Amino acid sequence: xxxxxxxxxxxxxxxxxxxxxxxxxxxxxxxxxxxxxxxxxxxxxxxxxxxxxxxxxxxxxxxxxxxxxxxxxxxxxxxxxxxxxxxxxxxxxxxxxxxxxxxxxxxxxxxxxxxxxxxxxxxxxxxxxxxxxxxxxxxxxxxxxxxxxxxxxxxxxxxxxxxxxxxxxxxxxxxxxxxxxxxxxxxxxxxxxxxxxxxxxxxxxxxxxxxxxxxxxxxxxxxxxxxxxxxxxxxxxxxxxxxxxxxxxxxxxxxxxxxxxxxxxxxxxxxxxxxxxxxxxxxxxxxxxxxxxxxxxxxxxxxxxxxxxxxxxxxxxxxxxxxxxxxxxxxxxxxxxxxxxxxxxxxxxxxxxxxxxxxxxxxxxxxxxxxxxxxxxxxxxxxxxxxxxxxxxxxxxxxxxxxxxxxxxxxxxxxxxxxxxxxxxxxxxxx
Amino acid sequence: xxxxxxxxxxxxxxxxxxxxxxxxxxxxxxxxxxxxxxxxxxxxxxxxxxxxxxxxxxxxxxxxxxxxxxxxxxxxxxxxxxxxxxxxxxxxxxxxxxxxxxxxxxxxxxxxxxxxxxxxxxxxxxxxxxxxxxxxxxxxxxxxxxxxxxxxxxxxxxxxxxxxxxxxxxxxxxxxxxxxxxxxxxxxxxxxxxxxxxxxxxxxxxxxxxxxxxxxxxxxxxxxxxxxxxxxxxxxxxxxxxxxxxxxxxxxxxxxxxxxxxxxxxxxxxxxxxxxxxxxxxxxxxxxxxxxxxxxxxxxxxxxxxxxxxxxxxxxxxxxxxxxxxxxxxxxxxxxxxxxxxxxxxxxxxxxxxxxxxxxxxxxxxxxxxxxxxxxxxxxxxxxxxxxxxxxxxxxxxxxxxxxxxxxxxxxxxxxxxxxxxxxxxxxxxx
Numbered sequence: 001x002x003x004x005x006x007x008x009x010x011x012x013x014x015x016x017x018x019x020x021x022x023x024x025x026x027x028x029x030x031x032x033x034x035x036x037x038x039x040x041x042x043x044x045x046x047x048x049x050x051x052x053x054x055x056x057x058x059x060x061x062x063x064x065x066x067x068x069x070x071x072x073x074x075x076x077x078x079x080x081x082x083x084x085x086x087x088x089x090x091x092x093x094x095x096x097x098x099x100x101x102x103x104x105x106x107x108x109x110x111x112x113x114x115x116x117x118x119x120x121x122x123x124x125x126x127x128x129x130x131x132x133x134x135x136x137x138x139x140x141x142x143x144x145x146x147x148x149x150x151x152x153x154x155x156x157x158x159x160x161x162x163x164x165x166x167x168x169x170x171x172x173x174x175x176x177x178x179x180x181x182x183x184x185x186x187x188x189x190x191x192x193x194x195x196x197x198x199x200x201x202x203x204x205x206x207x208x209x210x211x212x213x214x215x216x217x218x219x220x221x222x223x224x225x226x227x228x229x230x231x232x233x234x235x236x237x238x239x240x241x242x243x244x245x246x247x248x249x250x251x252x253x254x255x256x257x258x259x260x261x262x263x264x265x266x267x268x269x270x271x272x273x274x275x276x277x278x279x280x281x282x283x284x285x286x287x288x289x290x291x292x293x294x295x296x297x298x299x300x301x302x303x304x305x306x307x308x309x310x311x312x313x314x315x316x317x318x319x320x321x322x323x324x325x326x327x328x329x330x331x332x333x334x335x336x337x338x339x340x341x342x343x344x345x346x347x348x349x350x351x352x353x354x355x356x357x358x359x360x361x362x363x364x365x366x367x368x369x370x371x372x373x374x375x376x377x378x379x380x381x382x383x384x385x386x387x388x389x390x391x392x393x394x395x396x397x398x399x400x401x402x403x404x405x406x407x408x409x410x411x412x413x414x415x416x417x418x419x420x421x422x423x424x425x426x427x428x429x430x431x
Numbered sequence: 432x433x434x435x436x437x438x439x440x441x442x443x444x445x446x447x448x449x450x451x452x453x454x455x456x457x458x459x460x461x462x463x464x465x466x467x468x469x470x471x472x473x474x475x476x477x478x479x480x481x482x483x484x485x486x487x488x489x490x491x492x493x494x495x496x497x498x499x500x501x502x503x504x505x506x507x508x509x510x511x512x513x514x515x516x517x518x519x520x521x522x523x524x525x526x527x528x529x530x531x532x533x534x535x536x537x538x539x540x541x542x543x544x545x546x547x548x549x550x551x552x553x554x555x556x557x558x559x560x561x562x563x564x565x566x567x568x569x570x571x572x573x574x575x576x577x578x579x580x581x582x583x584x585x586x587x588x589x590x591x592x593x594x595x596x597x598x599x600x601x602x603x604x605x606x607x608x609x610x611x612x613x614x615x616x617x618x619x620x621x622x623x624x625x626x627x628x629x630x631x632x633x634x635x636x637x638x639x640x641x642x643x644x645x646x647x648x649x650x651x652x653x654x655x656x657x658x659x660x661x662x663x664x665x666x667x668x669x670x671x672x673x674x675x676x677x678x679x680x681x682x683x684x685x686x687x688x689x690x691x692x693x694x695x696x697x698x699x700x701x702x703x704x705x706x707x708x709x710x711x712x713x714x715x716x717x718x719x720x721x722x723x724x725x726x727x728x729x730x731x732x733x734x735x736x737x738x739x740x741x742x743x744x745x746x747x748x749x750x751x752x753x754x755x756x757x758x759x760x761x762x763x764x765x766x767x768x769x770x771x772x773x774x775x776x777x778x779x780x781x782x783x784x785x786x787x788x789x790x791x792x793x794x795x796x797x798x799x800x801x802x803x804x805x806x807x808x809x810x811x812x813x814x815x816x817x818x819x820x821x822x823x824x825x826x827x828x829x830x831x832x833x834x835x836x837x838x839x840x841x842x843x844x845x846x847x848x849x850x851x852x853x854x855x856x857x858x859x860x861x862x
Contacts (some may be wrong), residue, residue: 236660
């Protein structure tokens, strides 16, 4: 864990190092992935059989249930949920749906002064593939956050790919799939699953967009297939930046910092405050709470390796500028006047205003998406939304009068660009 | 040039082959590009000097004007424009600006039934890099179409990178840069220019988003840097699909088909009609017009290699389904009732309604962006827009009552996902 004081001579250098530290695996998986994509493209189902046996110890056989998990199985998993879990999952789904319905874009269709009709029409993609990792990161909330925007967008076909190592299936994920009305669940994982969704195989029809978290191979496969399909942003380890004055309860701040730290050993939790004593109280609270957590192994390592306490002199003046440089995935503003500070924050995935808004409510039930840009990408990227599952078709309509008014300018520009057929296509109509 | 008749036995197979034919270079440039990115990242300006000498025969020296083109030079190029060109360029810029201003997204900020405040705030990226190719594809219209959406978005810093082979500068591009108020123009090109914009060098500050057309090296560099910066969609050769009944003038259709064919030998122009005789008349008209074009070399090769005449029986019933499978960049509907047909077209970059709307007006002056998805990517991608230069920050604010209402569900879900610190961050506030 690092301690940075803005009054220290080395502060600028230390902070810059923290901003530039990407914490992302430099593993050279690109070559492996390239080979897997090539194999799946060439040999489809057969490659899926081989790689699923090799990586997941799961046999894809002539029995269809070895390939796909049926809707009845998902319904059963949902019905088996404890009532508290069922209620919570439904509350989450309802609130996520309500928030995302407000993202549906408006079509445009108007005539301008030259009587030229212009517009844009949004439509959903036909099919979306949602990757759901096996193991530690198989979260039902993640399926909700990926599937509901697709559903709200109006996608016709929702396909999940998820590995079932040694045949093991995560019942919570199936329950969430039931709630989200997923059309197909394929028992495949890794780069080979992404390739199968993008290219299609004899068994699996291709999709148009692939979203969802995954390990380095999954992320690299998505990156390499960007352009063959649409993908969500490349995702790195989770981050939280808490900006707090000394009026917050240190236990609350500590819990919020640890809620990111427990995700992954490479997650990052940072506190910016204007009171060095408060920072120490938070540090103590982190130690106390961390020791009680079942996830303490991961949380401790993340906090020790990447955690930071940054003490500044003037929170209102200094913190927003530092926050913009970090461009963190999650930013909590635990200060007296969060609105004023929010006005100065330009780069952040999601902002949590005030002392009673722990980041975890955003992970599950608040409504906005929890798939957010990491690794300083909030400088240019947004959280997952309904728009990631839609596309826009612009359109133009003109009559002879309109063409006569603006067409000659097009012909002039075509000619100076050396494109005579472009010019001819206007002129031939105005003869 | 291919002739396909929907009544032929082999039609389905032939059409599928056309849909799957990507026409994109399989050149293995990935390795070269990877090496260039690594070198620029490590050795910045020095690598730019070496590669610019090697590829462009242009020396980047101690003289700043060898690196950058000044604003005075752009203003002079603009003032030197012939008055017709100046008027046309201004008309184009004004109309593009007006259309894109309508794309500015609405922020959201509301309280829901649980008195939870939710919203999303859009903000522009700080800096955008626009690539402008040298040589044949150095089009001022392309600079307008990339720069104006960025400007409308509110981007602070607009940077152009363009190669100046043997020192040669394209005056039209400079004039357009003046009109778009570009802040910096760097005389660099290729993958090294994209790397310099993404990583920054001692001379060049990094940008957040890179857009603009380029050759295979430029496109691959953007693809590899996706995630370090935001990029526009991977672009392939241009395409047009004209759907026309036999009431259109064959000369008009021929000019439109050739206006894409003249772009590049790998461009594709397709006519779908319901009259075989009309198709032949168009074919003849293509031959006549093509012979007159200065661009006939390129246009002829594109038409011969990739052009297609598709004759169907029932245009209204069959054409939209075929169009959706092609998901073409440009679709012209030269039919009696274009609106009805448009309602059936789901996948297209931009649609041109009626007989008096040649695609070329969309390239220059209509207003909508001419940077559009190619290579069947209209299935999932949209044309360039103001949104490509902005990002969304979601936000959440709740008080104790709101947290008491929805917080426990978050804690429940966190617990079943095995994330106790998430649960603790809610519970500690409700003690």
